Amino acid sequence: MPKLFYLFTILIYSSFLSSSIAQGFTLSGSILDDKGVGVPFATIILKSALDSSMVKADITTEDGVYKFEQIKQGKYFAEASYIGLSDKKTEPFEIKDKSKTLPVIVLLENAKQLEEVIVTAQRAIIEVKADRTIFNVQGTINSAGENGLNLLRKAPGVLVDNNNNISVLGRSGVLVYVDGKRIPLRGDDLTNYLQNLTSEQIDKIDIITNPGSKYEAQGNAGIIDIRLKKDKNLGSNGTISSSYGHGRYGTGNMNANGNFRNKSMNTFGGVGYNAGIRWNQMLFDTYQNKIRLNERNIMTSDYNGWNGRWGTDFFLNKKSTIGFIVSSQSNSSENLSNNKTFISAESNPNSIDSILTAPNSSESKRKQSTFNINYAYESGKSRLNIDADYGTFRNEADHFQPNYYYNSSESSILSQNINTYNTPVKIDIATAKADFETQMWGGSLGVGTKFSNVVTDNTFLFYNVNDGVSVRNNRRSNQFTYNENVLAGYVNYSKNINTKWNASAGLRIENTNATGDLIAYIPELEEAPVDFNYTSFFPSAGLTYQHSPSHAYSINYGRRINRPDYNVLNPFREQLSELSYSKGNKNLQPEIVNNIELGYTLKYRYSFKLAYSNTSNQITRLLGPDEIDPRAGFISWDNLASQKLYSANISLPVDITKWWNAYMNFSASYTDNQADYGDGRVVDVQAGSYNFYQQHTFKLGNTWKGEISGWYGGPGVWGGVFLYDPSYSLNLGLQRKFINDKMNVRLSVGDITYQSGWSGSSRFNGQIGNGQGNWDSRRASLSISYDLGNSNVKSRKRNTGIEAESKRVGG
Numbered sequence: 163m164p165k166l167f168y169l170f171t172i173l174i175y176s177s178f179l180s181s182s183i184a185q186g187f188t189l190s191g192s193i194l195d196d197k198g199v200g201v202p203f204a205t206i207i208l209k210s211a212l213d214s215s216m217v218k219a220d221i222t223t224e225d226g227v228y229k230f231e232q233i234k235q236g237k238y239f240a241e242a243s244y245i246g247l248s249d250k251k252t253e254p255f256e257i258k259d260k261s262k263t264l265p266v267i268v269l270l271e272n273a274k275q276l277e278e279v280i281v282t283a284q285r286a287i288i289e290v291k292a293d294r295t296i297f298n299v300q301g302t303i304n305s306a307g308e309n310g311l312n313l314l315r316k317a318p319g320v321l322v323d324n325n326n327n328i329s330v331l332g333r334s335g336v337l338v339y340v341d342g343k344r345i346p347l348r349g350d351d352l353t354n355y356l357q358n359l360t361s362e363q364i365d366k367i368d369i370i371t372n373p374g375s376k377y378e379a380q381g382n383a384g385i386i387d388i389r390l391k392k393d394k395n396l397g398s399n400g401t402i403s404s405s406y407g408h409g410r411y412g413t414g415n416m417n418a419n420g421n422f423r424n425k426s427m428n429t430f431g432g433v434g435y436n437a438g439i440r441w442n443q444m445l446f447d448t449y450q451n452k453i454r455l456n457e458r459n460i461m462t463s464d465y466n467g468w469n470g471r472w473g474t475d476f477f478l479n480k481k482s483t484i485g486f487i488v489s490s491q492s493n494s495s496e497n498l499s500n501n502k503t504f505i506s507a508e509s510n511p512n513s514i515d516s517i518l519t520a521p522n523s524s525e526s527k528r529k530q531s532t533f534n535i536n537y538a539y540e541s542g543k544s545r546l547n548i549d550a551d552y553g554t555f556r557n558e559a560d561h562f563q564p565n566y567y568y569n570s571s572e573s574s575i576l577s578q579n580i581n582t583y584n585t586p587v588k589i590d591i592a593t594a595k596a597d598f599e600t601q602m603w604g605g606s607l608g609v610g611t612k613f614s615n616v617v618t619d620n621t622f623l624f625y626n627v628n629d630g631v632s633v634r635n636n637r638r639s640n641q642f643t644y645n646e647n648v649l650a651g652y653v654n655y656s657k658n659i660n661t662k663w664n665a666s667a668g669l670r671i672e673n674t675n676a677t678g679d680l681i682a683y684i685p686e687l688e689e690a691p692v693d694f695n696y697t698s699f700f701p702s703a704g705l706t707y708q709h710s711p712s713h714a715y716s717i718n719y720g721r722r723i724n725r726p727d728y729n730v731l732n733p734f735r736e737q738l739s740e741l742s743y744s745k746g747n748k749n750l751q752p753e754i755v756n757n758i759e760l761g762y763t764l765k766y767r768y769s770f771k772l773a774y775s776n777t778s779n780q781i782t783r784l785l786g787p788d789e790i791d792p793r794a795g796f797i798s799w800d801n802l803a804s805q806k807l808y809s810a811n812i813s814l815p816v817d818i819t820k821w822w823n824a825y826m827n828f829s830a831s832y833t834d835n836q837a838d839y840g841d842g843r844v845v846d847v848q849a850g851s852y853n854f855y856q857q858h859t860f861k862l863g864n865t866w867k868g869e870i871s872g873w874y875g876g877p878g879v880w881g882g883v884f885l886y887d888p889s890y891s892l893n894l895g896l897q898r899k900f901i902n903d904k905m906n907v908r909l910s911v912g913d914i915t916y917q918s919g920w921s922g923s924s925r926f927n928g929q930i931g932n933g934q935g936n937w938d939s940r941r942a943s944l945s946i947s948y949d950l951g952n953s954n955v956k957s958r959k960r961n962t963g964i965e966a967e968s969k970r971v972g973g
Contacts, residue, residue, distance in 0.1 A: 187257050188712075188765075190229040191264035193222050193242050200226025201269060204244040211237035211254040229765070231817075233257055242267045295319065295769075295813070297367040309436070310359035310388060312939075315918075317367055319811055319829050320386070321853065321875070326353045327783075328386070331371055331809045332831030332851065332878070333775055334782070335382030335724035335753070341390055341487075343534065343551060344378070351557060351587075351729070354528055358467045358493050360415045362403040362947060363434055365391045371773070372702075372720045372759050375652040375668030376597065376608060379700040382724045382755040382777060390471070391419050391432070398422045400950035409941030411462070413438025420950070429474040437466035444935040446742075450928060451792035454511040456504040457742060467493025473534075481541045487534040494527045501739045505793060514570040520739035526559040543601035555589035564627075565740045579740060580627040588619040589728075605657025608668075616646045618728040636683035638735070642748070644728045646676040654702075662708045670700040672723070678731050678748050692731075692748050698723055716761040726750035726781055730799040744797040751801050753779040769813040780805040780835070783881035786843075786927040795929060802837040802845060802882055821861040829853045833879050843927045849885055851878025869895035869910075877922075884933075886922035890915070891939070904949045913939040 189208065193201045204222045208230055217238065222228045237256045243249040247269035255262070297317045315322045321329045328336050338345045338352060347355055368387040370377070377385060391401070400420030407413050414437060421430035439462055446457040473487035501520040506513055532553040539546040564580040595612035624638035654668030679691040704718040732746040755777040762770040780802040788794035809831040816824045830852040837845040857871035872892040879885055895910040919936030 187233045187235070188229060188231050188261040189233050189238075189257065189264065190227070190261075190712075191240075191267065193226045193228065193244070193267045193269060195247065196268060196270050201244050201247070202226060204228075204242055204247075204269070206267075207241045208233070208238055209241065211239050231765075235259075240264065240267070242269060244269055294371075295369045297369065299361055299364045299366055309361070310356035310364065311353060313361055313364065313367065314356070314386065317369060317386075319369060319371070319827065319853075327880075328383075330369060330383040330386070331773060331811060331829060332807050332833060333383035333755075333757075333809075334780075335755075337378075337381035337385045339385055339387040342387060343532075343549075344380075347555065347589075351528070351555070354493060354495075355491065355530070357440075357465075358436060358469055358491055359388070360405070360417060360434055360436055362405060362415065362417045362945065363390055363419070363432060363469075365389050372718050372757050373722075374666070374704070374720070375654045375670040375700065375702045376610060378612065378614075378648075378650060379670055379672055379698070379721070379723045380725060382722050382753060382757075382775070384722075397424075401947055402950065403945065403947035405943055405945035407438075407941045407943035409938040410441045411439035411938060413440070413941075425477065427474060427476050429472075431470070431472035433468070433470040435466075435468045439464050441938040442935065443937070444933065446931060446933045448795055448929060448931040449508055449511075450787040450795060450930070452508045453793055454506045454508050455741065455793065455795070456506075457738075458502045459499060459738060461497065461499045463495045463497045465493060465495035467491065467528075481539055483538045485536050485538075487536075488532070490529075490531045492527075492529045494525070497524045497526065498522070499524075499738060501742070503739060503741055516570065516576060517568045517572055518739055518741060519566050519568065519572075520564060520737075522561065522563050522738070524559055524561040526557065528555075528557045530555045545599045547597045549593075549595050551591070551593045553589075553591045555587070555591075557585075557587040559585045561585070563737050563739070581737075581740075582625045582627060582632055584621070584623045585734065585736075586621050587728075590617045591615070603655075603657070605655055608654040609652065611651045612648075613650075614646075614648045616644070618642075618644045620644075620728060620732050620734065622734040637687065639683050640687075640734075641681040642728070642732050642734065643679045643681070644676070644731060646674070646725070648675075649673045656704075664706045664708075666702075666704040668702045670702070671697065672700065673697045674725065674752075676725070680733060680748055694725075694752070696752075698754075712765045714761075714763040716759075716763075718757075718759045718761070720757050722755050722757065723752055724755070724781060725752045726799070730781060735796075741791070741794045742796070743794070747799045750781060750799060751779045753777055753781050753801065767815050769811075771811040773807075773809045773811075775805075775807040775809075777805040777807070778803070780882075782835070784845075784883060784926060785881075785924050785929060785931060787929045795931075800837075800839070800882075802835055804836050806834040808832045822858065824856065824858045826857075827853075827855040831878070835879065835882050837882065845882050845926065847879055847883055847885070849877065849879035852876040865898055867897040869893075869897070871895070880922070883926040884922055884924040886920055889918055889920060891918040901948075906945075906947045906949075908945040909943070910945075911942045913941075916940040 193204045193206065195201050200222070202222060202225070204226065205219070206222060206228045207219045208217045210217055217233070218230050220228050220230065235257055237254055239254045240252045241249065250267050250269055252264060252267065255264070299313060311322065311326065314320050314328060319331050321332070327334060328338070330336050338356070345352065345355060366389045368389065370385040370387065371383070373385050398420070400418070402418045404416045405414060415434060417432065417434040419432035421428060442461045444459040446455070448455045448457070469489070469491040471487060471489035473485060475483050475485035477483050499520070499522040501522060503518040504514050505516045505518065507515065530553065532551065534549060534551045537548045561583050563582065564578070566578045567576040568574065569576060591614070593612065593614040595610065597608065597610035599606060599608045620642045622640055622642070624635045625632040626635050650670060650672040652668060652670040654666065656664065656666035658664050674694055674696055676694040677691050680689050682688045700721045700723070702720040704716065706714060706716040708714050730746050730750055731748045733748050735743050735745045737743040755775055758774045760772040781799060782802050783797055784800050785795065785797055788796055809829065811829045812827065814826045816826070818824055830850070832850045833848065835845050835847040853873060853875045855873040858869065860868040862868050870893070872890065874888070874890040876888050877886060891913045892915050893910060893912045894914065895908060897906065897908045899906050916936070916939065918939045919934065921934035923932045
């Protein structure tokens with residue numbers, strides 16, 4: 163780690179310690195409604211009892227809790243208010259020589275409803291809740307011009323490896339949701355989907371590390387739920403935005419979002435367009451079968467795409483709402499990959515024997531459409547939600563993959579082998595689910611059911627090109643279909659045992675019936691289908707203890723599954739060259755994980771977490787030599803016998819001064835991978851890793867805001883055997899608002915030191931390899947958004963005294 167990074171870290175922690183011991187007292191309490199339920203986002207203002215001047219203002223958490231810090235000795239009173247509830251003022255009280263907890267403030271229902279109130283509040287960049295961590299994308303300047311995948315690289319506890327595989331707290335097998343609905347894509351399909359989402363369209367990202375029984379059991383690492391913008395204002399509202407970024411190449415996007423809401427309906431929608439050139443480089447140095455292969459890859463992708471969605475909610479009455487959402491995405495790209503491999507003997511590695519060049523090119527088109535219809539009913543203590551979804555995903559790709567073998571001076575061609583292949587993919591997904599919650603036996607009871615059907619059809623047509631004529635190679639061509647049905651049901655119950663203890667327990671049962679069928683074009687290559695039919699039980703339990711208003715403890719347990727999908731089951735051979743390729747494994751088994759998490763929250767702000775995971779049949783990537791060609795190597799998927807993972811996470815939001823706010827996150831993990839595949843193919847890998855993320859926001863006068871963010875990742879293990887080296891990144895951002903805060907201009911510079919790439923080594927099955935890579939991460943971006951405002955609504959503004967972005971709530 164550079165000395166500058168050490169110095170910067172020491173300064174930040176010094177500021178944190180000094181702010182922690184500063185003089186002042188804490189004033190805390192809670193606001194409830196007449197049913198005893200915490201009132202979220204209520205306004206609470208602390209005033210001086212001497213002249214009624216405002217001292218501090220805040221809004222409550224989702225549980226109705228508030229807290230003022232650094233309060234001096236004196237006499238005060240508090241005023242609480244919330245939309246649709248009567249205001250309440252406390253009796254005067256005095257703070258002398260210790261912190262104070264006020265009696266519960268109860269707000270009664272107000273018969274006169276307000277049309278609209280605008281509550282202004284600063285939304286934290288990172289929020290730590292009992293069951294999730296929230297990364298507020300719109301709260302950070304350095305999100306300008308980014309896509310969804312790169313935003314995940316910046317999210318706390320999330321790691322995106324060199325193959326764009328996503329893990330959380332060191333655990334792989336994460337599920338990606340958008341607006342609470344699972345995106346059933348993996349691998350390159352998921353990568354392209356996320357890269358087609360822009361930061362201007364994303365409101366926040368929820369990271370749920372240990373989901374309860376209400377959520378489907380799929381996904382060992384939990385769920386990442388990307389929440390898109392959806393305005394709830396009355397009247398008509400809209401935002402237009404555009405951004406441009408430039409590193410080696412340029413990328414840009416344009417977006418528009420809007421909605422119209424009245425007392426009977428809310429219709430909302432958005433459309434976006436993005437285009438640019440992505441760049442990526444990978445270098446590998448491999449020794450196998452007494453041969454050295456020094457491989458270099460430089461890849462570019464010239465892409466463009468659009469996405470849109472439209473939805474409407476109809477308020478049938480005060481209790482019932484029915485709605486629909488339609489979304490679509492389409493993108494295309496022209497891809498170039500310049501692959502060059504220097505081949506030599508291991509005994510004399512610097513004496514080049516021959517050189518393989520593979521100037522690959524491909525054109526791909528991806529389209530997806532999803533349709534949702536939903537119904538919600540809420541009456542007092544009960545709530546019912548019903549959803550039906552249908553989605554189609556269509557991918558087409560044509561690849562040109564030539565292989566030219568040159569002599570050591572590249573002056574003449576020794577041999578050549580030219581191939582083309584087409585890989586059309588069709589995916590159809592249908593789901594239906596119902597969730598019901600009600601208050602029962604002094605607690606909350608939830609039950610539900612879900613059915614899902616996934617059908618994929620993957621065709622691989624491989625051609626040999628001789629004298630410009632393409633002839634299909636039926637020995638290499640085939641078709642792979644995968645049909646999966648999952649029927650699930652769950653029950654969950656939670657209850658406050660007393661004022662300090664809360665317990666929850668749940669059980670989810672899932673029956674999986676799936677078939678993977680590899681259809682060959684030559685009869686003797688035909689294989690029997692692979693069938694899965696099993697029923698699994700997934701218990702979950704949690705216990706929380708509120709020792710005092712400042713100290714909360716929790717323990718959570720969950721059992722989850724990660725089923726192999728079409729990407730890892732598909733045995734097609736995808737080539738960078740004929741000596742470097744990847745393929746799936748249709749014999750993969752589902753992996754089962756047991757997760758235990760211990761949590762501690764200090765002063766509702768500082769979060770500490772310890773976790774342990776034990777996984778059987780862990781699905782992982784392995785690198786090894788080809789069984790036929792001694793020069794070739796490949797990446798494939800297999801099941802580890804077991805993986806044990808120990809992890810820790812610390813989240814520290816710090817208000818250093820009135821104009822300087824910071825957020826720091828530290829995570830560490832230790833992984834133990836074990837497997838024995840016979841014939842000396844043994845995996846026995848132990849590796850520790852750590853990651854430090856920090857973000858600092860500075861209020862520069864009344865109109866400017868600055869931001870410094872960065873992360874440092876220590877060494878660790880990807881997949882089963884690849885040990886990676888440390889990497890780090892530093893980003894700067896500046897923001898200014900114009901035209902009565904309607905126009906927001908953000909300028910950011912990412913990865914200034916250009917050290918966010920990867921490097922590492924692996925040793926497995928007689929192959930020893932070293933690799934490194936990077937992408938176009940050092941870039942400057944400019945983002946401009948304009949709020950078209952709210953029309954046709956009369957509103958009044960309640961001033962909380964907090965400078966921030968607006969949060970509007972309809973009455």
